[in-house]
Amino acid sequence: MQIAVSPVPLNSVLAASLLTVIGAACFLGTPVILAAAVGDLVLSETQVGVLGSALLSGSAISAVMSAFLVRRYRWSLLAFMALLVEASGFLAASVVDTLPAILLPIWLASFGGGALYSLAMTVLSDHPQAVRLFGFAISVQVAFQVLMLLSMPWFMVPGGLADCLYALLGLCVIGACLIHLLPAQSAGSTNLDTMSVAEVLNQPKALLCLMACLVFFISIGAVWAYLERLGTLSGFAAVQLSQVLAGGVAISILGSITAVWQGSQYGDLLPLGGASAGMLAAVVMLQVPMSMMQFFVAFAIFNFFWNYSLSYQYAAVARIDSSGRYVAATPAFHSIGGAVGPLIAAVFVTSEQLIAVNVVAGIALLISFTLFYMALSTRRHA
Known part of the structure; x- marks a missing residue:
């Protein structure tokens, strides 16, 4: 079955960009949600990890x-x-007060959010101009993440978890007002039949x-999970760490803005290589012990090139x-x-030595760029 539709209009672009924020709310708000949950649900460090996994695995x-579905049905539907599932998860999670009871609702919210993010x-x-639009959407996401980090003190009080979840539920309501702006389907003629597994495997590039993308985020996950330990072992107080995190995330907006300004004038491979090199330099700098300025600069560089x-x-x-089906699957691999x-870093780190984090992150960045090079350089000569 074939349908023809017009190119993506500006109002659809703006709506889709905002929907990426709502879809990624669980991931973007993870530090705030976990901080609020620690107080309200009295979680141990292990339980924090379990809840954090629920926030991420559903979207994957x-x-x-x-x-397999994004080209088969109307995007507004x-x-x-997706919004209905995400909102239901946030609402159900807001009325429970134990870890076992909140895991499924949070997982459902993550599941719905992941579907919405992939669609948007x-x-x-x-x-x-997809490169510029991706950069714009990521900038909006980072701006939202900065606001979430700045709001953390308001949610780290008794009852703060419910308030945080109500705020995210409100975002879903706003999203429901935007979905009518989405186009019916993709630009041009689109085959609405789903891909078979054989068709998926038949596109090796x-x-x-x-x-x-998956290996790239192994580096992200390793560094992000141990940032607090890197700072603590360097002697930084909790307030200092929170300021560095907020500042580093704020600076990362410049990375996505740079991508918007630069567009595709240098292709994809050269920017990906430059970003990998910049992140490798940051990983080398993130070694205990370090000064506050070194920590901030390294984290800012890492976040800039990440975005x-x-x-x-x-x-x-x-x-x-x-x-577009593989674009929809990209967040899952991330x-x-x-x-x-x-998990990989945890196998090798000790309470006093975190060099394994740097090694895992560095190797992952090198492997990631190698895979991109194999795919993109081959495509140019195909």
Whole structure:
């Protein structure tokens, strides 16, 4: 079955960009949600990890499913269903007061959010200036994350977890008002039949890009999970750490803005290589002991190139696979890599020595760029 639709209009671009924020709310708000949950649910460090896993794993699964559904049904319908699941999860989680009771609702919120995020990124991938739109969407996401971090003190009080979840529920309501702005389907003619597993496996270049995205986020996950320990072992107080995190995340907006300004004038491979080199330099700097300035500069550089790279990762996948299904699956691979990174590092770290974090992150960055190079350089000569 074939349908023809017009290119993605501006109002659809803006709506999709805002929907990426709502879809990624569980991930973007993870530090705040966990901080509020520690007080209200009295969680141990192990239980914090369990809840954090629930915040991430649902989106990984739904993003994989989205790759097979995103071109089959109307986007407004898919967005509505995803928002309904996400909102229901937040609402149910707000009325429970134990860890076992909150795990399923939070997982459902993550599941719905992941589907919404994948759909919104697919909408943006259909635009001729996809790189710039990805950069714009990521900038909006980072701005939201900064606001969430700044709001953390308001939610770290008795009852703060419910208030935090109500705020995220409110975002879902706003999202419901935006879905009518989404186009019916992709630009141009689109085959609405779902891909078979054989068709998925028959695109090795796209799979290489997805594996590169996964390995890239192994580095992200390893560093992000142990940032607090890196700072603590360097002698920084909790207030100082929170200021560094907020400042580093704020600076990362410049990375996505740079991608918006630069666009595709240098292709995808060169920016990806530059980002990997910059992040490697930051990883080398993040070694205990270090000064507060060294910690801040390293974290800011790491975040800058992380967000700069994301736009080109999505663009690389979109250029290789015009169907958009692999773009929809990209967040799933990011989520899986982000969850695996801390687990790999945890095998080797000790309470006093975290050099394994740097080693895991550095190796992952090198492997990730190698995979991108194999996919993109081959494509140029195909």
